Structures are given as structure tokens and as C-alpha cells.
Amino acid sequence: MSHLFRCLPSVDVCLTALLERAPELHAQPRPLLREAVTAYWDGQRADIRAGRVTEPEQLALDAHLPLLLAHVRAALRSRLRPVINATGVVVHTNMGRSVLAPEACEAVLRAAQGYSTLELDLRTGGRGSRHALVEELICRLTGAEAAMTVNNNAAAVLLVLDTFCRGGEVVVSRGELVEIGGSFRIPEVMAKSGATLREVGATNRTHLRDYAAAINEQTRALMRVHTSNYRIVGFHSAVPLEELVALARRHDLPVFEDLGSGSLTDFSACGLPNEPTVPSVLAAGADIVTFSGDKVLGGPQAGIIAGSRERIAALKANQLTRALRCDKLTLAALEATLRLYCEPERARERIPTLRMIFLPPEALARSARRLASRLRRVLGDACRIRLREDVSRVGGGAFPQYDLPTTLVCLEPAVCSAVELRRRLLDGDPPLVGRLDEQGFCLDPRTLCEHDHARVAALLRAALTERIEP
Known part of the structure; x- marks a missing residue:
């Protein structure tokens, strides 16, 4: 067995042969190349110990080179690959959610290739706010007074609850306690924010009187969670947003709506139900609405928060905002995507999610x-x-x-x-x-x-x- 181990080609000999056969490997980091070659021959060592390799000729580099090259290429592939x-x-x-529009891809490339106005105020030359990059567009498209973005919608919900409801109760219908992908649940997000969940109603039916009975001195907000990833059918009822807002106003409480896969588009033209859009929810009186940027909106992963000027200002002042903020690449892609929505027909043509x-x-x-x-x-x-x-x-x-x-x-x-x-x-x-x-x-x-x-x-x-x- 020992003489077979001595017949194994050296890593340096293998590298020389590989680079001659596949010159593109010169661009790969040498330590990763060496590790991949070593791992391949470790497999041959295991075969020697198991008795599957018994002759020196079975270890000749020329015979192994095609398989070695395939192994090295596979080992050096980027973990984030096109599919x-x-x-x-x-x-x-599982495949990255929405595909970005060409305009968004170009915006990301521009932002990545050099310095940018991420937090630069060109009027003063001093520090600006990254929230200002997309706020005006979000307000224009939704009718909100103010807006901001964080890194995903779960973060948006967390920030809203931490800012306005920490130490108090949030009233939510029992039928809206959703679980999204990866076992992330609305109750757990609420708990992390320091707010206490107050469930009302039954799984299939919740009435306005259920919300009214739950309001007490500890109540900080009434919240609706759009059940975008499941439906309760049959004997079912939910409180219309307008009625919930009217109840909240009588008790001087805000109403927050988590739309999840929030939309700016009416999809009824392609046979889908006319789901509540962000503008319609705000028009119905919700103080804050949160939604995703990378679902049916067709942009990058982001959590978008739109609502009243006073409440958005409080969110921006929360120290947690810095931990949840978007980077320049996300903001570049989101701005380009939102610009397309300024012309709805163009958005349907250029944003792959909408087009498909x-x-x-x-x-x-x-x-x-x-x-x-x-x-x-x-x-x-x-x-x-x-x-x-x-x-x-x-x-x-x-x-x-x-x-x-x-x-x-x-x-x-x-x-x-x-x-x-x-x-x-x-x-x-x-x-x-x-x-x-x-x-x-x-x-x-x-x-x-x-x-x-x-x-x-x-x-x-x-x-x-x-x-x-x-």
C-alpha cells in the first residue's frame, strides 16, 4: 500500500498540468486550487486503503487529468451561481425571488464600480441621508407622506413594533398570525421587538367587537397582517380596514398593516384577484404599511415602510435603523425599479416579474x-x-x-x-x-x-x- 501512496503525483505537478490544459484557471486563487487538487487525491488515497486501487498505473496523472479538471472546476465554482x-x-x-429589470442591473453596476452619493448632500457637500434616495419615489407611487427602506420586510415589521409598541400590547387577529418561509413567524418577530401580542377573534372569524374588547391602557397599536401566503375559505370573516381605522381613531391608536408581498399593480387583468395595493391601504387610513421589495414589486430584497410623516421620522430616529439599513446596491436597484413604475405600462414590459x-x-x-x-x-x-x-x-x-x-x-x-x-x-x-x-x-x-x-x-x-x- 505504501508504494501506491508514493505513486500519487505531487500537487505541483498536477497544478502545472491543469494550468496547461485549462489556462483560465490562472485567474483562480492558488490556495483554492491546491486545496481542490489535494481533495481529489484524498479520494484516491481512500480508494487505495479500501483496495479499489491496486496498481500504480491506476494512479497515472494522464488517466486522471480529465476527472481531476472536472473536480477542480466544480470545486472552484462560485457558491452563488446562475440558475x-x-x-x-x-x-x-430558493432561486433569489425577483429577477431585476435591465435598468436596475445597470444601476447596481454603476453604484458598484465607483463612489456614489449614498450619503452625500450635493447642496452642502456634507452628510446626507440614504433614505432620501428613494423616499420621494415611494411617496409619489403610494400617496404616503413619507417613507424609508430597511433590508427586508421582517426587519420593517420589527422596526415599526420596536419604535411604537415596545413594552406595550399589539392587537392582532388570530387568523393573521402567519408563518413565512424559513419558519419565521409574526408572533416571534413581535416578541423580539419587545411588544406583547394580544390575539383576538377565532382562526376563521374576527369581529370589530373583538378588537374593541382587547383595547386597554397597555395597547399601543392595532395591526393587520395580510395573509398573502395562505387563505381561510368557507365560514370566514375579517374586519375591513376602514372599520379598524375608525375604531383606532376613537382610542387615539395607530393602525399598522403588514402587506408582506405588497403591490403597486392591479393584477386582475391576468385573472388574479385584485389584492389590496399599497396606495389603497394608505388611502383607507393605515398609519404605516410595510411590504417587500423583491416579491411582486419585482425589485431587490428590501423592506419598504410608507406612512405618515411623523411616524416615519420616529422610525428613522430609532437606533435599530442603522442595523437594518440597505446598502448602496440595494438602493440603486430599488430606485431604478420604482422609476419604471412611474409609467405602469413600461413597468409591465421592463420588470421581469410583472412581464412573466x-x-x-x-x-x-x-x-x-x-x-x-x-x-x-x-x-x-x-x-x-x-x-x-x-x-x-x-x-x-x-x-x-x-x-x-x-x-x-x-x-x-x-x-x-x-x-x-x-x-x-x-x-x-x-x-x-x-x-x-x-x-x-x-x-x-x-x-x-x-x-x-x-x-x-x-x-x-x-x-x-x-x-x-x-
């Missing part, structure tokens, strides 16, 4: 036919391909009960199972993620751009022939 989303879930949390949601069924059917035709030419007998009418989802916790009509491209591979095809595609570069069901592996054109089709075909061809690219 082709063929699931049809538009706002896919509003895609009509007939356009998706045409796209599915084109993709299927390309795949039949490329894959031949390796895969049976057919079309099937089905549905897409908005995702991100928005419109959980409602479907968007689509046409799927369904693949039934001849050389492996659909489960195995899925595994191989996840190992691809870039990974291709689709749907797996009892009828095969399916691709939804809603979340695929036309320019993705050629790459999808190439990835499927490689996966079905198990080729390892040199």
Missing part, C-alpha cells in the same frame, strides 16, 4: 411549441416530448390559491428515469431546474426567456448522454 428556472414559479424564493405574470396563455403556448420543436431536433430518440396544458404560480407567498394558465413541455427520457434526469440537470453548469411529476420532467416557458432555449437544449443533450465536457 435556469423552468419551474414556472415566477417569484421563486402578465404573459397571456396563447403566448406561452407558442413558446412551448417552439421549445418542444427545438428539443425534438436536438434530443431525437433520447426523449419523448409532448405538450400539456397546466398552471404556473406567482410564488413568494403571493396569490397562493390562484393559478396562471400555461403550457408545459413534458419530457420522458428513454435512457434514464425522470428523477435521474432531474439530478443530472442540477449538476449542470448552469443548473436547470424544472418540475418533476408522475408524467415526467416538465419545463414551463413562463420563467424561461427565448434566449434560454438553446442553452436548455444543450444542457438536456449533455444530461441525456452523460457527457463530461473537457
